[in-house]
Amino acid sequence: MPHSCSAWNCTNRFSSQTRSIGITFHRFPKDRDLRKRWETALRREGFSASLSSMLCSEHFRPEDFDRTGQTVRIRTGAVPSVFRFPAHLHKVSASRIHVCLSQT
Numbered sequence: 001m002p003h004s005c006s007a008w009n010c011t012n013r014f015s016s017q018t019r020s021i022g023i024t025f026h027r028f029p030k031d032r033d034l035r036k037r038w039e040t041a042l043r044r045e046g047f048s049a050s051l052s053s054m055l056c057s058e059h060f061r062p063e064d065f066d067r068t069g070q071t072v073r074i075r076t077g078a079v080p081s082v083f084r085f086p087a088h089l090h091k092v093s094a095s096r097i098h099v100c101l102s103q104t
Helices: 016-020 032-042 094-102
Strands: 025-027 054-056
16 A cells, blocks of 8 residues: 655655655654654644654755665654645644643
């Protein structure tokens, strides 16, 4: 089963074609707090990442990557921040802010 990016309206799929143009895919962190920050950043109501959920590299800033080895890795603590949200998702709701603050 091919993996798709979990970000809203992202159509990137894990394939040799996306790899050839430099798009990498990254699983959600195992650390519970960081995983929750990634899930919140997606702004997908009711979304909970599974073990196979992934995000593509297009949702991270260039400085979020460690490219020193053969494998491209997300730097520790990096949170996805590059999205193209529809207008109704541009404002972060008070409940989402509360969830983030209550878990820190």
